[in-house]
Amino acid sequence: MTLLLQLSLIFFARVLDVSMGTLRMLLIVKGRRLHAAAIGFFEVIIYIVALGWVVNSLDEPLNLFIYALGFAAGNYVGIFLEEKLALGYVCVQVIPSIKSQPIINLLREEGYGVTVIEAIGKNGPKNILNVYSARKNLNKLLFLISELDNAAFTAIMDAKKTVGGYYKQQKAK
Structure with missing residues (x-):
């Protein structure tokens, strides 16, 4: 896998899983247990895959940086999505x-x-x-x-x- 592709996958996987986590937490607060559980199932799979890519290449500090950048961007995207959905x-x-x-x-x-x-x-x-x-x-x-x-x-x-x-x-x- 090329370095650019690997970095992109790490970043977008992290954005996706953190965004899902934000929505999952909001659904929990709103009492929507089944929806929250379904999102949590896919969220943890994506999280483990992204984390695996980083842990398996700790000799590449750029992977860790992109992983953290994806986390930050995922928070932003998750809040943006929640505002657009305006649940409850x-x-x-x-x-x-x-x-x-x-x-x-x-x-x-x-x-x-x-x-x-x-x-x-x-x-x-x-x-x-x-x-x-x-x-x-x-x-x-x-x-x-x-x-x-x-x-x-x-x-x-x-x-x-x-x-x-x-x-x-x-x-x-």
């Missing part, structure tokens, strides 16, 4: 800096379920708006909120699992 749901908690009713009305018109909690802030009564959404719709939701109140305090939390309730209805394409 988020809870967006909004504390408006203005009257909350226009925001509530807009979000409900857009199909989002909004739960309003009355609270007392530093300067008196406030409403806390809880909105659950698919992660893939998060940017749109944040845009809608900022259209009416770009100074609203917004906290975004991952929802590991949700049951029941009301979610934005997906429009058929």
Whole structure:
């Protein structure tokens, strides 16, 4: 095997297995055990093959460097893929800096379920708006909120699992 081919295989194998590991961990956190196990099966095979190439040629320091470079790139690619997949749901908690009713009305018109909690802030009564959404719709939701109140305090939390309730209805394409 030529040196360039060997280095390429080490690099891309490492990018693939680390990316798979990133996705596997996220699936574990989201409770998707079967998917995580399937990815883990292939991840470890690729990892052992790539590691074998490096261990069998320890006299070539470039192999070790490329292996580490593949690891770093794999982290980057794994996070990029996870952001594109946007698996699961988020809870967006909004504390408006203005009257909350226009925001509530807009979000409900857009199909989002909004739960309003009355609270007392530093300067008196406030409403806390809880909105659950698919992660893939998060940017749109944040845009809608900022259209009416770009100074609203917004906290975004991952929802590991949700049951029941009301979610934005997906429009058929």
